[in-house]
Amino acid sequence: MHTIVKRLHFCYGHRLLDYNGKCARPHGHNGVIEVELWSQTLDHRGMVFDFTDVKTQLGEFIDAELDHRMLLRQDDPLVPALQQLGEIPYIMDVNPTAENISKLIFSEAQSRELPIAAVRLWETPDAFAEYREGGLNTDLEA
Secondary structure (H helix, E strand, O other), rough: OOEEEEEEEEEEOOOOOOOHHHHHHOEEEEEEEEEEEEEOOOOOOOOOOHHHHHHHHHHHHHHHHOOEEEEEEOOOOOOHHHHOOOOOOOOOOOOOOOHHHHHHHHHOOOHOOOEEEEEEEEEEEEEEEEEEOOOOOOOOOO
């Protein structure tokens, strides 16, 4: 099996509800996303997927929806307050944790029919969350 990984960068703010710690307060991150794609075979160019196409397809979503935005859970009291100020937060059904954001980007990659294996979101230089379907021992041939 062949894999490639493309890194994408974006800035975002968030806070976590139902959480007792620093992340309960609004704060920001310079996130790094690692998008892992896979294939059993290479295309006629000898590629799993063109890195530029990954950046174009997922970068479009990230730039339009997530970059320089507050990612908030739908019931966060900050949502209406920000909207009153003319800000447009990205509203999620779940807490905007690194785990849930990586799953969101994975789902977006799937909807764009990318051969996605995993998405890692580095929230800080030494901490990341990863989402892949089926757990760590996923048999991608199935």
